[in-house]
Amino acid sequence: MEDATRVLDRLLEIHVLLQRDLARALEGNGLTTARTHLLWELRRLGPTTQQALAAALEVSPRNVTGLVDGLESSGFVVRAPHPTDRRATLVSLTELGELTMGEMATQHVELSQQLVGDMSQADVRKLAKGLDTVAGRLRTLVEAEEAGITTAATG
């Protein structure tokens, strides 16, 4: 029984620590988590309209305007006219943006190593499996609750 809450307590502790670590790491590059999230999606999607970014980030279009404004003035992205739809804007990573996201991927791997580097392969695999399970449960829960809210608000 107690081990169950211990799992959640540790996950919450890791949650807080990751937040601090990410915020501090990004601060060095003049980035925030929200802006980095946008860069991350942009890297995954390639040049993208702001509407599509809003959908990918699950955030209002107005919010994307603000995030892109900030990222454009700090040189991580550029806006360009959409080739066929003159209402739309295409947002792309600049060289600086690509470079920065590349570094971030490297740091990601390094952090992995620092966290579990000297555990035995078998232990790491078991841990990964346990986390798969927990993440899956949590995802199911969150989605069910969000669906429930939608239903409650709609019905």
Place this chain on the structure above:
Amino acid sequence: MEDATRVLDRLLEIHVLLQRDLARALEGNGLTTARTHLLWELRRLGPTTQQALAAALEVSPRNVTGLVDGLESSGFVVRAPHPTDRRATLVSLTELGELTMGEMATQHVELSQQLVGDMSQADVRKLAKGLDTVAGRLRTLVEAEEAGITTAATG
């Protein structure tokens, strides 16, 4: 090698999901994570000055003023004059505040059960142990980095 990044990836996924889940759960009570964090510390510390809250939350005194303003007008806390120091204010949980934090503790246990409830006791224990290790490493890393920054900024 790949299992290492899998561990971090799952932790990051859980990080995002916990954020969504917490935000949604709190929204129902008219609370935010920042305000709930203050309530949580208040429950731990008992009636507390705003200075002490600022220190506990690692946040500016000005910020505490705003958080307490919000919590006071929604009825979760009250301000009272400090008995001996007329500069200071004592913040306390109201009955509503106590009740709400109690419910939150219950939900915490329920969530634990939902996440690992039907895993074997041995597996849960192993998972808890693995997370202990990872949380410890992460804590060490974050503290070292923050100390390094202080040194760099100071020296």
Place this chain on the structure above:
DNA sequence: TATTGTTATACTCTATAACTATA
């Protein structure tokens, strides 16, 4: 008529600096 992005407005969280009242 619907969609894309922006301006207008507002709220929360966060910070620093200046000020008031007290120690």
Place this chain on the structure above:
DNA sequence: TATAGTTATAGAGTATAACAATA
């Protein structure tokens, strides 16, 4: 002189609503 809390100001992230240009 130092401390507790506030007002003043500012910036980031978030939202909705109204509006312009375009589809």
